[in-house]
Amino acid sequence: MDRFAAMRLFVRVAELGSFSAVAQQMGVARSVVTRQVAALEQHLGCKLMARSTRSLTLTSAGAAYLEKCRVILNLVEAAETDIASERQTPRGPIRISLPLSFGVKRVAPLLLEFARRHPEVTLDMDYSDRRVNLIEEGIDLSIRVTRQLASGDVARRLGGCVNRVVAAPDYLARHGSPRHPRELAHHAFLGYTLSNSMVSFDIDGQLLNVPVRPQLTANNGEVLAEAAAQGMGITSQPDFIVEDWLASGRLEVILRDFAMPPLGVYALLPGNKQIPHRVRVLLEFLAERMG
Incomplete structure (x- = not known):
């Protein structure tokens, strides 16, 4: 038994809570992983894990051994890393x-x-x-x-x-340009899926969270910028997403006097x-x- 390899497998199984997940990640059969951990338990003379059909939990000995394994393996990897560093x-x-x-x-x-x-x-x-x-x-x-x-x-x-609040000139001509962040609540908003329908501003050191009503949501800013360029509403996107649209004039920055928290x-x-x-x-x- 390669003791270090078995220790690494034991740590991976403990972290993922599954023999199958470790086997799939390594591209080997589940039996290979279980045999290695079983051999380690036999070598130590104690059970490290309590197994059932639905769960896998560490025994008290397993929890203590896990922490020591992490320390030992980190030291081994650090030593190997130092050698690799010397090779440049x-x-x-x-x-x-x-x-x-x-x-x-x-x-x-x-x-x-x-x-x-x-x-x-x-x-x-x-x-x-x-x-x-x-x-x-x-x-x-x-x-x-x-x-x-x-x-x-x-x-x-x-x-x-930095984030920019942007809209198409056509949209602003039809609906007007908001002069304060709170006015965003009255506009069609194109929101990022994970933003929880809120847009944040930093006003005099205080965080102002403005609720908005998403007309459309997506988990990709490029899609939202394109929708804004088509006049579908207002969106808030990082500068690296909207820079090309701003340069072409299809979008313009609004609420310039109100800073947004930096990213x-x-x-x-x-x-x-x-x-x-x-x-x-x-x-x-x-x-x-x-x-």
Whole structure:
């Protein structure tokens, strides 16, 4: 039995709460995972997990062993990372999750440059606006644009951007231009799916949340900007989404005197895990180029 491999499998099973999920992620049969954990239990002479048809829970010995395994495996990975760092040649796979619009427009050119510089690194890029679970999905690095991080996020700020409230000249000619954020409640609004029908402004250091009535919702800002350009309503989008529409004159900024809370661009990392050398090199590259 490869004890370190068995310990890694045990940690993965404990984190995901499922032998099947770990087997699927690794591309092996479920029996391979169960045999490894069973061999580890036999070696230790105690049960680490209580199994049933519907659930899997750690025993008291398993919970204590899990924490020690994490410490040991982090030390092992740190030692291996130090050796890799000394070689100065990043190599191996990196799975990275990116938001669709920002990822394609701003990050993709940087990732392609990074791939050309480091041909021994293989990048697996997943473009989606959904929030991914880095540990469950085996993601090494996630780029997110958000106003506020979630509790427990392990992140590094790479930069920022600003939101703009925009509408088509045709819409404003037909319905008038709001002079105060509260007037948005009387307009057709094109809202981002996760915004909870609220638009936020920073007025004299105080956060003003304005309720709006979505005429249309979508989980992608490009769609909402196009709908606004067609005169369907008002929308609030980051500058990297609306810049082309503003330059063409199809959209114009309104409520210029009212600032919106800034958005941060963050690199999110799996918690409680030593960053592999190849991921650290990519992180430093993105921080330098996007900062």
